[in-house]
């Protein structure tokens with residue numbers, strides 16, 4: 307299965323670690339939005355979209371890229387992120403999920419884990435989610451990647 311991962315990660319390069327773990331499992335190419343042609347997804351069977359979370363959604367750079375994608379048919383996508391708060395995947399992923407679905411993608415799975423966060427006043431406190439993504443997060447990201455390519459159990 308030919309897989310492309312489009313990832314934007316800058317705060318502590320947290321999401322980049324998740325992208326690498328998924329890419330290792332799926333044998334994917336990993337690119338940033340700025341180096342990806344919006345028509346590129348048509349050359350792949352599965353396309354992953356991931357970034358850190360800023361003010362409750364994926365980074366604007368990634369959302370803007372998703373907005374530029376042409377409509378697709380029969381194309382699978384997956385969504386991932388890292389964030390200071392966890393357990394809010396449904397809300398955090400809403401904007402990106404809606405854009406991808408409006409373009410015709412089927413979202414086959416979603417993954418989120420904690421990512422070291424020193425934004426704003428959190429810096430004074432030494433940050434939250436220190437050490438994340440950790441080894442366990444990376445293992446879970448690999449398991450998530452495997453679930454994307456394993457046939458669903460009856």
Ligand SMILES: Cc1cc2nc3c(=O)[nH]c(=O)nc-3n(C[C@H](O)[C@H](O)[C@H](O)COP(=O)(O)O)c2cc1C
Nearest residue numbers: 315316317318319320321358359361362390391421
């Ligand atoms: C400008 C900014 C805004 C953020 N907003 C949120 C937020 O709304 N919710 C949250 O849980 N984490 C928030 N974070 C924390 C990041 O999502 C988290 O640190 C993430 O792992 C960073 O990913 P990256 O290192 O791949 O860029 C914010 C971080 C920054 C820099």
